[in-house]
Amino acid sequence: MNQTTDTPAADGSTSRFSFLDGLRGLAALGIAVYHIWRYEPSPYPTIQFVPAFVDWLLLRTWIGVQVLLVISGFVIAYSMRNLWVTPREVVVFVGRRLVRLIPPYWATLLIVIVLHWACSAWWNLPLPFDESLPVKRVLAHLAFLQDVLEQPALSAGIWTICIEVQFYVVAVLGWGLIQRLLPRPDKSLPRPAAWGLLLLFAPLAFVSLVHWSRLDHTEPWLTHFFGLFFLGMLTWWTLDRVIPTAVYIVILVAVTAQLVWSWKFEQSIALTATLAIFVAGRSGHLHDWLNWRWLQYLAKISYSLYLIHYPVSHVLTSFGWRCCGNSPTPLQATLILTGCLVASIGAGHFLYLAVERPSIQLAERLKRR
Numbered sequence: 001m002n003q004t005t006d007t008p009a010a011d012g013s014t015s016r017f018s019f020l021d022g023l024r025g026l027a028a029l030g031i032a033v034y035h036i037w038r039y040e041p042s043p044y045p046t047i048q049f050v051p052a053f054v055d056w057l058l059l060r061t062w063i064g065v066q067v068l069l070v071i072s073g074f075v076i077a078y079s080m081r082n083l084w085v086t087p088r089e090v091v092v093f094v095g096r097r098l099v100r101l102i103p104p105y106w107a108t109l110l111i112v113i114v115l116h117w118a119c120s121a122w123w124n125l126p127l128p129f130d131e132s133l134p135v136k137r138v139l140a141h142l143a144f145l146q147d148v149l150e151q152p153a154l155s156a157g158i159w160t161i162c163i164e165v166q167f168y169v170v171a172v173l174g175w176g177l178i179q180r181l182l183p184r185p186d187k188s189l190p191r192p193a194a195w196g197l198l199l200l201f202a203p204l205a206f207v208s209l210v211h212w213s214r215l216d217h218t219e220p221w222l223t224h225f226f227g228l229f230f231l232g233m234l235t236w237w238t239l240d241r242v243i244p245t246a247v248y249i250v251i252l253v254a255v256t257a258q259l260v261w262s263w264k265f266e267q268s269i270a271l272t273a274t275l276a277i278f279v280a281g282r283s284g285h286l287h288d289w290l291n292w293r294w295l296q297y298l299a300k301i302s303y304s305l306y307l308i309h310y311p312v313s314h315v316l317t318s319f320g321w322r323c324c325g326n327s328p329t330p331l332q333a334t335l336i337l338t339g340c341l342v343a344s345i346g347a348g349h350f351l352y353l354a355v356e357r358p359s360i361q362l363a364e365r366l367k368r369r
Contacts, residue, residue, distance in 0.1 A: 019280045020071050022290025023273065025298030027064030027071075032309040034061040035156045036340050039314070041126075041321055046337060049330035065160060066270040069225055072164060073232025074277060076171050081240060084190045085176025093172045096363045098165070101303075103359040104351055105161055108307040109141055112154050115311050125318040128311055129154055147220035156310040159220075166222035167229050174200050194243045202251070205230035209267060210258055228267070231255070231274040239281040248278075298345075304356050305348030312347045313340035 037058040040046060047055055083089060112128055119125040131137075131152045140151040144162040153159060175192070182196040209227035218224040238248040252271070259268055280286050290296075298305070320336035321328060328336060 017075075017286045018291035018296065019286045019289040020074065020277065021299035022292070022295045023067055023276070024071055024302050025295045025300075026290075027067040028302035028306045029298055030061035030064035031157060032305055032313075032344050033058055033341060034064075035310050036313045036317075036337050036344070038062075039156070039310075040317065040333065040337060041326075045328055045330045045333040047330075049334045063266060063269040065157075066228055066266045067273045068160070069163075069228040070232040070235075070270050070273045070277070072167065073229035073234075074236045075232070076168065076229075077233040077236040078240075080172065080175050081236075082190060083172070083175065085172060085179055090169075090172050090176065092366070094165075094168050096366050097168050099363045099366060100356075100359050101161060101165070104304055104307055104356045105158070106142065107351065107355045108158070108311070109138075109154060111308065112311045113138075115315055119315065119318070123315075123319075125315065125322070128314050150220075155307075157306060162220070163222055163225055167226070170222055170226075171229075171233070191242055194237070194247070197237060197242070198247070201230055201233065209255065210262070213264065213267070228270045231270055232277070235274055235278050235281070238278065301345070301348040301352040301356075304351035305345060308347045308351050309341075309344035312344045313337075316340045316343055 140146040140149045178192040178196040205227040212223040237243040
């Protein structure tokens with residue numbers, strides 16, 4: 001989720017996929033807005049202050065999750081483009097990503113647990129989570145297995161990190177399997193043949209889109225979301241001219257037809273993000289579209305913002321309600337939620353500086369070694 005991409009420029013320097021980073025920043029902001037708005041204490045006084053269409057819109061900004069999954073599929077496919085898969089490289093590939101993911105994730109879990117204790121022991125505020133905190137629950141979260149082991153989440157949104165880790169493993173193992181077992185167009189290069197990639201990944205994506213994504217019991221597993229990751233992977237492979245454009249169009253038409261036949265809102269958002277990335281790539285604008293300073297800043301702290309926004313907004317909302325006698329006016333409630341968003345961005349900034357950025361630097365040192 002916090003993957004970034006650097007690509008060679010004409011002068012030998014590197015430039016970022018600014019369009020992807022911009023989408024990532026918007027997606028993370030949308031998810032934070034959704035949780036802040038969605039978990040406002042009842043009777044939801046802000047609804048009386050904002051127009052109805054604003055309420056409708058803010059209750060749907062959770063679609064940022066689907067955008068992030070497509071981006072992740074694109075970036076991982078890009079990252080594997082020159083990768084010779086060996087057992088050691090599998091460990092290195094997944095390990096480097098865990099080095100980037102784990103410290104901010106664990107730091108957030110610690111913050112949530114401390115805030116939970118403070119709300120109970122000191123502040124007498126509503127608790128961030130209602131269930132008890134046995135060792136099994138904590139260990140399951142530390143290992144990205146809370147949903148698999150049916151442990152209640154300690155914070156909103158962190159379930160997607162578990163799906164990301166599963167995807168990293170499946171993607172690199174699948175790439176290596178095709179690389180080793182099927183003929184490659186150029187034996188001196190690691191890139192598998194297009195038909196090999198489609199033979200392994202496309203059927204899994206198809207079943208995911210039409211079946212697994214509609215089952216509740218598959219939600220803790222990659223199978224539920226693999227179709228969305230695949231759309232991002234397919235887009236990079238097409239831009240990289242591994243997959244013919246005609247095949248790409250046929251697959252997207254099939255996905256569109258499936259949506260028309262059996263509508264699923266989140267899949268339509270993923271398809272829209274896929275097309276946007278493809279258009280940006282084909283027109284040569286992956287490096288300059290959405291390259292606005294404020295948006296690139298949000299992209300930089302997007303992972304930290306994604307992790308930290310819920311505990312921060314929960315505590316501040318609770319304090320705000322108490323200061324207003326637990327019955328704020330619509331204007332007061334709106335100002336409190338706006339303050340929660342600003343504070344969440346600030347907390348994301350500090351978590352990025354203190355934990356995430358050092359983790360990224362460590363992962364880069366491991367890559368160079």
